[in-house]
Amino acid sequence: MAVAFTINGKAASVDAGPNTPLLWVVREHLKLTGTKYGCGAGLCGACTVHMDGQAVASCQTMLSAVAGKKITTIEGLSEKGDHPLQKAWVAEQVPQCGYCQSGQIMRAAELLAKTKTPSREQIVTHMDGNICRCGTYPRIVRAIERAAREG
Amino acid sequence: MNKHIDKKALKVSRRGFVGGAAGVSFSFALGGSLLDAGEALAQGASGKLNAYVTIATDGGIVIMTPAPEMGQGVNTVLPLIIAEELDADWSKVKVQQAPVNAAYNHPIFRGQYQVASLTTRGYWMPLRTAGAQARRVLLDAAAQRWGVPVTELTTEPSMVVHAGSGRKMGYGEIAGFAQTPEKLPEIKPEDLKPVARFRLLGKDVQRIDIAEKSSGKMLYASDVQVPGMLYGTIARAPRRGSAPKSFNRDEIKAQPGIVEAVAFDDAVGIIGNTVEAVFAARHKLKADWSEGRGAKNNSETETQDYLAHVRDPSRKGVVVRQTGDANAAIAGAAKVVSGEYTTDYVYHAQMEPLSCTASVTPDGVEVWAGTQWPTKSVAEAAKAAGVGPEKVKFHTMQMGGGFGRRAYVEYVVDAVMLSKAVGKPVKMIQSREDDLRAGKFRPLTAQKIDVGLDANGKVVGWRHRIAAESVYPDLYGQARLDNDKGVDFIVIAGADMPFYDVPAHVADHIYEQNGARVAAWRGIAAGYTNFAIEAMIDDLARQAGKDPVEYRLALFKDPRGKKVIERAAQLADWGRKREGRALGISFAKLGIPPVGFSMIGTVAEISLDRPSGKIKVHNLWCAADVGLPLQPSNIVAQIEGSLVFSLGAALKERITTRNGQVEQSNFHDYEVLRMSEMPEIKVEVISSGPIPLPVGELAIGGPIPAVANAFLALTGKRLTAAPFTPDRVKKALA
Incomplete structure (x- = not known):
């Protein structure tokens, strides 16, 4: 059954089972591989995308729930990779292996969209669902603060 | 067949270079277009010539990076080493992942193989030489063209300069007429650039992979x-x-x-x-x-069995380190201080299954x-x-x-x-569940340390016993283990004590053979051997009524070791009392004698919620001596990352088995450190010499003993089983 939705501002229609995780729809059906598989259980945040502006775990969001929704992935966050967070990620040299970083940035983008200048505590609370095994947490915090500051 | 994947996808970076456009590119390794360099080499076109540098007539430079990138930044720093000696304009350099070819072998491992934090250390001289060799060919070609002695020429980034006549020629122009000599010029150590004249190394050049890793474009x-x-x-x-x-x-x-x-x-x-x-x-x-094998394995039983083995003097292990006669020294000592330590299996939990x-x-x-x-x-x-x-x-x-x-x-x-x-x-x-359940874990261990003291409290002998499954057979095969005289250098790494003044020392490894799937885990054995050693040092300090920092400083025979402990203590303001909190310190090292050791001092500041048994780590301060820091900010990132990784193993990470089955399955029951559990981290990088020493895993050995020693300072109790879970903490307090 084909399900229609908007992805990164473009109309999309994907023919797959209604219980197909959005993660695989995005990565393998639509070939937008910036969104990553980390746990398949909503525990690590590597698959974070936006659905109507809310950060969701795409591995826990089924295709049937996406009908008519607006999905944004890391590829659609900015046209040229120059979202304030992406610029801050480069300035603070955040990523190491980089695998979790799309999810980290998408999660952080939700925070900044709602809270222009988040406190350290707000950042930590908001980001706590996203694991970085390389341990880039100190730089993630600094990059979010920089993005809030520099806009 | 390569057409299946976008060629661009295989490029490590797209930084500002249009390759092969001129069509008459010059290469030290081969002719033809730059874009084909990798494939040509893969087909065996390399060999005796410099396989790393290709320069096009438009001045574009392709540098091959021989090692795989797993996040530690080698694909920036290795090409940077070549670019430094080549005196290349870094903005004109494009980095390309080298194919699998013996021309790119790591000099220590004799293959393209990345372990033990030895990538940069190992490639350091070969890559400097490759860069210097390429520069020398350009200089010779320019000298010939101008009819001047090569000794009158110098270089500026991507430019040969003749100061006497004020002439300059870009590398691209030279590439248009230069010939690759049959025999590449010999580069002697004195031909290499002095560290003081480095333009790129030590200056925190941005990593080449960050933009792609911040836009979802990096391909795994x-x-x-x-x-x-x-x-x-x-x-x-x-x-x-x-x-x-x-x-x-x-x-x-x-x-x-x-x-x-x-x-x-x-x-x-x-x-x-x-x-x-x-x-x-x-x-x-x-x-x-x-x-x-291991159908009946039970990690709880293994821990008890292994402990019994290290306690049993009749059970002989493979002696892996020996200085003097430690057993005799301990037998004749005025006093013997003993400690026992256990650590659980831990899982790599790399984010990409x-x-x-x-x-x-x-x-x-x-x-x-x-x-x-x-x-x-x-x-x-x-x-x-x-x-x-x-x-x-x-x-x-x-x-x-x-x-x-x-x-x-x-x-x-x-x-x-x-x-x-x-x-x-x-x-x-693989699903996360399969990746975890079929994981190859850092071995479960039991350790016992006995230290003999003379009548004045001076250490006269140190005996360290480690019981653990061997990692070698699965990784290298039994033949290699036999070849290394039965010594598993992975499992016992860090059990040597070259920097403390211990006149007689012995470490042995009791081989456990339960059939557990085990592997090297970041830091190799430092996560447990250094826990045991540095916990014992604190126990000895306590017995002697001495401050742990002073005790270590007195025991060091190595000035670099002293310095990292002194600096870490200063960063932490060691002498200052804190209400409800305490500090613990540790020393850790990484390396092997032929390549040298990096060193780190780590101070942890903790508090304890006694009813729940939960330890909170508030601060970590580190001073790290890494020899020559090539990318200082990235070194700090690697140390921060190792601290986070190791702190997880100190506080939470634990794989258990029952009837041969792994009991955990995903991140809900194998918890790694999250942002809310992060301490504040302050790292100071110390430069100490002309050679870059191991960095990637250096900090792993620090946090576990530092936290345990802080706990000792706070409560007077010794934590002996890592991770220090709330139930174990409560047991220690009881």
């Missing part, structure tokens, strides 16, 4: 898309040596979207049209596994894999496909974390076998 093995490919997954046997006796193949094959299901030696493979179909079918798999794409065709096999061991991957892929290694087209991909796990390449074989089974390209992705 699991991102590969090959036309016509199927998806596969692997359910590994629950235990080592166990095989599928039978499984519900008909039921699995009847699942929607499933193409094939195959029994392998120690796994069941499922192949289908979509990844969701394959994962759904995986949940329905029912396999009857043979017992294999194991994955690999393979395409077996009648012509050979093409493989896309992120691996710490490309050379072995090619050999194993060839074997699995039943072809010669020259028939393997291998793509070294960015790893979504390595930490030692991707030094094992069984997942490459898995992908090849799956592709072979269906005669089509297959992208193999």
Whole structure:
């Protein structure tokens, strides 16, 4: 059954089972591989995308729930990779292996969209669902603060 | 076959270079277009010539990076070393991942292999030499063209300069007429650039991979898309040596979207049209596994057994380190202080579960894999496909974390076998649950240390016993273990004590053979050996009524060791009392004698919620002596990362087994450190010499003993079992 939705501002229609995780729809059906598989259980945040502006775990969001929704992935966050967070990620040299970083940035983008200048505590609370095994947490915090500051 | 994937996808970076546009490019290694350099080399066009540098007539420079990237920044720093000696304009450099070819072998490992934090250290001189050699060829060509002695020439970034006549010529222009000499110029150590004149190294050049890793564009093995490919997954046997006796193949094959299901030696493979179909079918798999080794394994029992073994003097281990006669010194000592320590299995938990794409065709096999061991991957892929290694087209991909796990390449074989089974390209992705349950863990250990003191309290002998499963056979094979006289240098790493004044020292390894699947884990053995050693040092300080910092400073015979402890203590404001909190310190080192040791002092500040038994780490202060810091900010990042990794193992991370089954399955029951558990971290990098020393795992040895020693300072109790979970903390307090 084909399900229609908007992805990164473009109309999309994907023919797959209604219980197909959005993660695989995005990565393998639509070939937008910036969104990553980390746990398949909503525990690590590597698959974070936006659905109507809310950060969701795409591995826990089924295709049937996406009908008519607006999905944004890391590829659609900015046209040229120059979202304030992406610029801050480069300035603070955040990523190491980089695998979790799309999810980290998408999660952080939700925070900044709602809270222009988040406190350290707000950042930590908001980001706590996203694991970085390389341990880039100190730089993630600094990059979010920089993005809030520099806009 | 390479057309399956966008060529751009294989480039490490796209930084500002248009390659091969002029068509008459000059190369020290080969002719032809720059874009084909990698492939030409893969086909064996390299050899005696400099395989690293290619310069085009438009001034564009391609530098090959010989090592795989797993996040530590080698694909920036290694090309940077070449660019430094070449005196290249870094903005004109494009970095390309080198193919698997002996021309790029690591000088210590004699293969493209990345372990033990030795990548930069190992390639340091070969890459400097390669860069200097390339520069020298350009200088010679310019000297000939101008008719001046080469000694009158100097270079500025990507430019040869003749100061006497004021003439300048860009590297691209020289590339237009220069000839690669038959024999490349010999570079002596004195021909290399003095450190004081470095323009790039030590200056925090931005990493080349950050923009792609911040935009979702970086490609990992699991991102590969090959036309016509199927998806596969692997359910590994629950235990080592166990095989599928039978499984519900008909039921699995009847699942929607499933193409094939195959029994392998120690796994069941499922192949289908979509990844969701394959994962759904995986949940329905029912396999009857043979017992294999370790069918009765129980980690709780193993801990007790191993403890009994290290306590039993009649149980002889393999002596791995020995200075003087420690046993005699301890037997004759005025006083003996003893300590016992245990650590659990821990899991790599690299964020990208194991994955690999393979395409077996009648012509050979093409493989896309992120691996710490490309050379072995090619050999194993060839074997699995039943072809010669020259028939393997291998793509070294960015790893979504390595930490030692991707030094094992069984997942490459898995992908090849799956592709072979269906005669089509297959992208193999393991589920997190399978990645974890079939994990190769850092071995569970029990350790005992006995220290003999003379009448004045001076250390006269130190005996360190370690009981653990051996890592060698699975990684290197039994032959290598025999060749190394039975010493497993991975399991006992860090048990040597070259920097403390200990006149007689012995360490032995009692081999446990339960059939557990074990591996090197970031920091190798430092996570447990250094816990034992540095906890004992604090116990000795306490016995002597001395401050732990002063005690260490008095015991050091090495000035660099003293300095990292002094600086870490200063950063932490060691002498200041804090209400409800306490400090603990540790010293850690990383290296082996022929390559040198890096060193780090770590101070942890903790508090304790006594009712719950929960330890909170508020601050970590580190001073790290890394020899010559090539990329200081990235070194800090690596140390921060190691601290986070190790702190997880100090506080939470723990794999348990019962009846041979791993009891954990995902991040809800194997918890790694999250942002809310992060302490504040302050790292100071100390420069101490002309050689870059190991960095990537240096900090792993620090936090576990530092936290345990802080706990001792706070409560007077010694934590002896890591991780320091709340139940263990409460037990220690009781």
